Amino acid sequence: MKILVCSAAAPLPPKTGLTLVIEALLTELRRRHDVRLVAYRLPAQDGSAGPGETLIAARPGGLRATASTLVTGRPRYAAALAPGMRDAVRHELETFRPDAVIVWSARLAELGADVAHLPAVIAPLDAAHLGIQTRMRASSGVKRRLLAIEEARVRRFEATEYRHFDGVVVVSDRDKAAIESLDPDLAVTVIPNGVDVDAFGPDPSIARDPQRIIFTGVMSSPGNIVAAEFAARSVLPLVRESLPGAHLVLVGRSPAARVLALAELDGVEVTGDVPDVRPWLAGSGLFLCPMISGTGIKNKLLEAMAVGLPSVATPLGLGGLDVEHEREVLVAEGDSALAAAVIRLLTDTALGDRMGAAARDYVTERHAWSDVARRYEGLLIAAGAPDDDGDTTATGRPAEATERQEPVRTTATPR
Numbered sequence: 001m002k003i004l005v006c007s008a009a010a011p012l013p014p015k016t017g018l019t020l021v022i023e024a025l026l027t028e029l030r031r032r033h034d035v036r037l038v039a040y041r042l043p044a045q046d047g048s049a050g051p052g053e054t055l056i057a058a059r060p061g062g063l064r065a066t067a068s069t070l071v072t073g074r075p076r077y078a079a080a081l082a083p084g085m086r087d088a089v090r091h092e093l094e095t096f097r098p099d100a101v102i103v104w105s106a107r108l109a110e111l112g113a114d115v116a117h118l119p120a121v122i123a124p125l126d127a128a129h130l131g132i133q134t135r136m137r138a139s140s141g142v143k144r145r146l147l148a149i150e151e152a153r154v155r156r157f158e159a160t161e162y163r164h165f166d167g168v169v170v171v172s173d174r175d176k177a178a179i180e181s182l183d184p185d186l187a188v189t190v191i192p193n194g195v196d197v198d199a200f201g202p203d204p205s206i207a208r209d210p211q212r213i214i215f216t217g218v219m220s221s222p223g224n225i226v227a228a229e230f231a232a233r234s235v236l237p238l239v240r241e242s243l244p245g246a247h248l249v250l251v252g253r254s255p256a257a258r259v260l261a262l263a264e265l266d267g268v269e270v271t272g273d274v275p276d277v278r279p280w281l282a283g284s285g286l287f288l289c290p291m292i293s294g295t296g297i298k299n300k301l302l303e304a305m306a307v308g309l310p311s312v313a314t315p316l317g318l319g320g321l322d323v324e325h326e327r328e329v330l331v332a333e334g335d336s337a338l339a340a341a342v343i344r345l346l347t348d349t350a351l352g353d354r355m356g357a358a359a360r361d362y363v364t365e366r367h368a369w370s371d372v373a374r375r376y377e378g379l380l381i382a383a384g385a386p387d388d389d390g391d392t393t394a395t396g397r398p399a400e401a402t403e404r405q406e407p408v409r410t411t412a413t414p415r
Contacts, residue, residue, distance in 0.1 A: 008105035028373035082110035112164025119383035127178035166383035172319035238339035289317035305359035
């Protein structure tokens with residue numbers, strides 16, 4: 001199958017949740033298919049295009065994007081991205097002649113009109129308007145009112161633009177329900193994210209601190225900021241009443257000022273960016289996923305489970321995971337219940353070891369990237385793309401490969 005992938009971010013460092021997904025799934029899809037990529041290289045990203053890749057230099061939307069939202073009513077976050085990518089996408093449609101298209105990110109949803117003649121799915125991964133609602137809860141005053149306006153625009157945008165695609169992919173049932181509430185006719189499928197089960201695994205060579213509680217993630221993300229504050233200010237003090245040696249380490253890049261301030265609390269450490277999160281996970285006694293806002297599946301929790309680290313999570317932190325309380329994780333809600341669960345795991349080594357092993361088994365069986373990629377392939381085939389036997393697509397165009405064209409390298413910026 002010849003697949004064109006369009007992404008709002010290139011699979012280049014520094015890694016984010018989206019670029020991690022893109023990199024892993026491109027690797028898996030390229031094992032069996034001819035895949036071309038058109039993506040934005042964000043200002044902070046380093047690296048160059050690989051074979052079959054077109055990278056477009058992105059820049060902040062600025063006043064032009066703001067003016068566009070006022071005129072068109074589109075969300076500000078999508079005002080420039082699809083138009084800036086359209087020429088490169090049309091070039092690939094004419095020269096590469098893909099059998100199917102995957103668009104990653106809600107921000108590129110307007111490309112649906114360009115690829116509607118092909119089997120195509122969009123993978124926003126979560127419901128974008130729920131993410132804005134999270135930012136609203138962390139804001140006040142004028143900023144909160146402006147976010148409310150943007151949230152309404154995003155809901156209209158999702159409902160309208162997703163209709164051009166054969167399917168919409170999200171990573172949790174909560175996100176699926178949120179998008180279906182905008183338009184019940186949308187074909188929304190839950191495909192949870194994966195984890196590199198080979199890279200993330202138990203490491204007995206690393207000494208474990210049995211009193212260390214860890215929470216990881218990009219510490220400038222609104223959902224992670226709220227979760228970090230909740231863990232440090234509400235949960236940890238209750239834990240330390242019973243276990244004075246218990247301490248919390250917040251590991252992740254770009255910590256916001258509110259997260260940095262948590263380092264002043266007793267028993268709290270803020271690391272900022274680290275070269276490799278795996279030693280921090282393997283050397284901890286417990287992973288705490290205290291999410292009380294936000295959307296999507298938590299890659300951070302999948303990584304901790306893959307390492308075999310016993311975990312405590314809120315119900316919201318388990319979005320997209322089919323796990324059972326007291327089998328793979330302990331599930332609790334509210335500061336007192338979370339603190340009790342943390343104390344239980346830190347003081348019951350046998351329980352922690354059993355749950356850590358069960359968590360590792362679950363991730364290996366259910367969230368390997370190879371399995372995730374197969375589910376994307378299944379969606380494309382169901383939409384009319386050729387299967388491995390060389391069937392024709394829904395357009396009637398033969399699936400046999402055409403002569404490959406040299407990839408176009410462009411540094412154009414969105415206008």
